[in-house]
Amino acid sequence: MAGEIVVPGFRWGGLEAGIRKRPGRPDLALLIADEPAVAAAVFTQSDMAAAPVQLSRPVAATGRARAVLMNAGCANACTGEAGFEAARRMAASLQQAAGIAPTEVLTASTGVIGALLPAEKIEARIADLVAAARPEGIRDFSLAIMTTDTREKVASKQGTVGGKTVTVAGVCKGAGMIMPNMATMLACVATDASIEAAPLSALLRSAVWPSFNAVTVDGDTSTNDTLYLLASGKAANEKITSERDAAYGELLALVREVCIELAKKIAADGEGATKFVEVSVEEARDENEADVIARRIANSPLVKTAWHAADANWGRIMAAAGTCGFSLDPSKVSIEVSGVPLVRGGVGLGAAAEDAATEKMKGPAFVVTVKLSRGAAQRSVFTCDYSADYVKINAEYRT
Amino acid sequence: MAGEIVVPGFRWGGLEAGIRKRPGRPDLALLIADEPAVAAAVFTQSDMAAAPVQLSRPVAATGRARAVLMNAGCANACTGEAGFEAARRMAASLQQAAGIAPTEVLTASTGVIGALLPAEKIEARIADLVAAARPEGIRDFSLAIMTTDTREKVASKQGTVGGKTVTVAGVCKGAGMIMPNMATMLACVATDASIEAAPLSALLRSAVWPSFNAVTVDGDTSTNDTLYLLASGKAANEKITSERDAAYGELLALVREVCIELAKKIAADGEGATKFVEVSVEEARDENEADVIARRIANSPLVKTAWHAADANWGRIMAAAGTCGFSLDPSKVSIEVSGVPLVRGGVGLGAAAEDAATEKMKGPAFVVTVKLSRGAAQRSVFTCDYSADYVKINAEYRT
Numbered sequence: 001m002a003g004e005i006v007v008p009g010f011r012w013g014g015l016e017a018g019i020r021k022r023p024g025r026p027d028l029a030l031l032i033a034d035e036p037a038v039a040a041a042v043f044t045q046s047d048m049a050a051a052p053v054q055l056s057r058p059v060a061a062t063g064r065a066r067a068v069l070m071n072a073g074c075a076n077a078c079t080g081e082a083g084f085e086a087a088r089r090m091a092a093s094l095q096q097a098a099g100i101a102p103t104e105v106l107t108a109s110t111g112v113i114g115a116l117l118p119a120e121k122i123e124a125r126i127a128d129l130v131a132a133a134r135p136e137g138i139r140d141f142s143l144a145i146m147t148t149d150t151r152e153k154v155a156s157k158q159g160t161v162g163g164k165t166v167t168v169a170g171v172c173k174g175a176g177m178i179m180p181n182m183a184t185m186l187a188c189v190a191t192d193a194s195i196e197a198a199p200l201s202a203l204l205r206s207a208v209w210p211s212f213n214a215v216t217v218d219g220d221t222s223t224n225d226t227l228y229l230l231a232s233g234k235a236a237n238e239k240i241t242s243e244r245d246a247a248y249g250e251l252l253a254l255v256r257e258v259c260i261e262l263a264k265k266i267a268a269d270g271e272g273a274t275k276f277v278e279v280s281v282e283e284a285r286d287e288n289e290a291d292v293i294a295r296r297i298a299n300s301p302l303v304k305t306a307w308h309a310a311d312a313n314w315g316r317i318m319a320a321a322g323t324c325g326f327s328l329d330p331s332k333v334s335i336e337v338s339g340v341p342l343v344r345g346g347v348g349l350g351a352a353a354e355d356a357a358t359e360k361m362k363g364p365a366f367v368v369t370v371k372l373s374r375g376a377a378q379r380s381v382f383t384c385d386y387s388a389d390y391v392k393i394n395a396e397y398r399t
Numbered sequence: 400m401a402g403e404i405v406v407p408g409f410r411w412g413g414l415e416a417g418i419r420k421r422p423g424r425p426d427l428a429l430l431i432a433d434e435p436a437v438a439a440a441v442f443t444q445s446d447m448a449a450a451p452v453q454l455s456r457p458v459a460a461t462g463r464a465r466a467v468l469m470n471a472g473c474a475n476a477c478t479g480e481a482g483f484e485a486a487r488r489m490a491a492s493l494q495q496a497a498g499i500a501p502t503e504v505l506t507a508s509t510g511v512i513g514a515l516l517p518a519e520k521i522e523a524r525i526a527d528l529v530a531a532a533r534p535e536g537i538r539d540f541s542l543a544i545m546t547t548d549t550r551e552k553v554a555s556k557q558g559t560v561g562g563k564t565v566t567v568a569g570v571c572k573g574a575g576m577i578m579p580n581m582a583t584m585l586a587c588v589a590t591d592a593s594i595e596a597a598p599l600s601a602l603l604r605s606a607v608w609p610s611f612n613a614v615t616v617d618g619d620t621s622t623n624d625t626l627y628l629l630a631s632g633k634a635a636n637e638k639i640t641s642e643r644d645a646a647y648g649e650l651l652a653l654v655r656e657v658c659i660e661l662a663k664k665i666a667a668d669g670e671g672a673t674k675f676v677e678v679s680v681e682e683a684r685d686e687n688e689a690d691v692i693a694r695r696i697a698n699s700p701l702v703k704t705a706w707h708a709a710d711a712n713w714g715r716i717m718a719a720a721g722t723c724g725f726s727l728d729p730s731k732v733s734i735e736v737s738g739v740p741l742v743r744g745g746v747g748l749g750a751a752a753e754d755a756a757t758e759k760m761k762g763p764a765f766v767v768t769v770k771l772s773r774g775a776a777q778r779s780v781f782t783c784d785y786s787a788d789y790v791k792i793n794a795e796y797r798t
Binding site: 047223301308315388 | 705
């Protein structure tokens with residue numbers, strides 16, 4: 001699928017600039033638009049937002065960009081004034097190499113927090129990177145932003161928008177420190193649709209909620225979460241100018257599909273993960289209630305370790321749901337695992353039910369459905385199990 | 400220390416009743432008062448409160464009790480009507496064995512959620528347990544309530560209250576599913592002080608906040624958290640009738656000390672823990688802000704795994720603090736590890752500082768201090784690191 005994805009109007013590239021502690025992997029990624037593209041962005045809500053996030057916010061606010069430049073190996077977060085200056089140099093590096101002003105460059109960084117970005121390493125390789133960028137280069141981009149990811153994450157869809165064939169393709173990274181709060185990990189999505197900046201921004205926000213904002217690996221929110229969406233207009237559909245245009249809904253559906261596919265790839269590739277789990281809380285009073293409960297379950301270390309052992313320990317799910325402050329009535333709660341009923345009226349259905357659920361949980365992916373019998377709202381969250389490897393990966397991350 | 404602790408007016412006991420899945424360990428514990436004692440209690444805030452919690456709430460509300468009966472091996476939570484009936488039989492078992500009415504018995508259970516309590520096993524052994532109870536039996540009690548605990552947890556203090564020597568002794572259990580929310584894990588504290596029910600209840604609530612409510616192992620709150628405090632009056636101090644009595648403050652100090660010691664034992668014995676960590680958030684605007692930030696840091700899997708590796712990865716601490724919604728200014732944050740400065744003005748102090756902090760972190764206990772420079776409030780939370788054993792213990796808990 002990552003083979004020959006091309007989004008008209010864009011070139012992608014990646015190469016090794018030596019930013020990572022250990023050599024041998026690409027760590028600098030570039031998306032470049034042939035002509036200025038319409039752009040939208042969502043950033044981390046962390047108070048400790050990294051320098052590239054602070055630098056890119058006003059760029060994204062203009063609704064227009066020529067390039068996205070990302071690096072792995074250094075988050076350039078909590079680096080003070082020096083870090084901000086390094087991020088500035090990163091953005092400015094495309095001025096000479098490609099004639100792109102810093103005010104048209106969106107940047108993002110990922111890696112260890114607290115380490116200063118070596119801007120000179122980017123400056124030394126930026127011309128090569130511009131030369132290497134090509135329409136079919138999306139996989140090069142994806143490889144260059146991976147950290148503890150074990151697989152590159154690329155997704156694309158084609159569909160009809162305003163009567164024209166439109167392509168949406170995206171790439172993301174993320175395996176740990178992942179519970180985006182109104183934002184996401186590093187992700188970059190491009191489309192050839194023609195759309196104005198205001199509806200593109202609205203569209204991105206709508207697409208984020210059921211996708212990247214539904215992912216949680218460990219309940220930690222990064223200082224660097226960033227999602228960019230660029231539109232080249234090359235599909236030549238009648239320009240979308242409002243959320244009320246029929247074509248807006250068509251494009252939103254495509255972008256949402258790509259984002260959900262990318263988000264699921266992040267959950268499935270969670271650090272140390274052996275299982276992808278969707279937690280669906282249903283019959284809640286409102287979506288916020290469903291979201292809080294789904295996240296509490298998905299982030300409970302006790303629930304996640306039980307999943308790891310394919311243990312249908314529904315008591316831990318009940319316990320997690322019961323501490324969210326919504327005064328749930330346990331006698332109304334039911335739980336299913338991939339369609340197998342496990343709890344009815346707050347009480348377990350016995351050993352045979354647990355055995356059947358365990359069979360489902362032995363697979364690489366399953367759905368935990370919690371029904372509250374008190375409303376009509378629903379929310380799905382994407383997560384994974386907790387293995388001893390999670391601890392190993394994170395205890396040894398810097399050593 | 401657990402050797403010859405005696406609280407005048409009380410006898411303690413423990414024996415094996417066969418409630419645990421695997422035989423060979425005691426699982427039924429009894430505290431019996433020679434005469435009706437004044438009693439206070441704090442329970443879990445979970446919506447899914449276990450049957451013994453539901454049953455004991457009205458008993459505790461009377462301010463008086465003759466016995467505390469606890470079991471390990473079965474939480475009797477999420478067990479519906481049948482579970483409530485089993486808890487009722489548990490409390491009633493002391494009627495024939497010791498002439499104590501069910502309305503004077505406080506109960507608590509710990510173990511797997513969703514399994515029904517085998518009340519007949521308690522009924523079969525209760526007479527033996529009453530006979531075995533003795534003034535020096537506090538360790539028997541403590542052994543009988545352990546689950547994944549690796550060590551029994553007993554603490555005691557003596558001091559002067561209203562001019563008389565008063566003893567306070569307590570026992571608790573808890574290693575996982577531990578982040579009490581206005582309540583605690585299973586704990587039972589006894590004193591020979593003379594005090595009325597209303598000030599005893601107030602005193603218990605004051606003692607819980609800096610002790611059991613400051614503990615977090617994994618951010619999960621149990622369905623069964625219970626703390627009982629019984630007072631026999633045998634010390635013959637002038638009866639404390641109000642929070643304004645001078646003796647009230649003296650007794651509070653003793654009880655608080657015992658509770659803090661017990662709470663620290665729980666954190667130090669967290670499932671898979673290799674290090675005890677106190678997280679102290681200082682210079683916060685108010686205590687709630689300090690509490691939320693301290694808990695967020697203490698519950699972050701990324702922070703906890705870094706502690707496990709003695710990695711002074713302060714970026715993860717900054718990241719955790721930055722997502723609590725308090726709009727912190729990173730440039731005002733400083734971090735120390737057991738007195739070693741690691742971060743000033745939101746920026747790391749370099750490799751030498753990290754090396755010095757790592758040395759402190761290699762020990763079995765250290766303090767992480769986060770100063771916010773925006774107020775005078777402080778909050779300490781007690782926690783531990785995250786090891787691969789935590790996952791192992793919890794993945795295999797029921798298997």
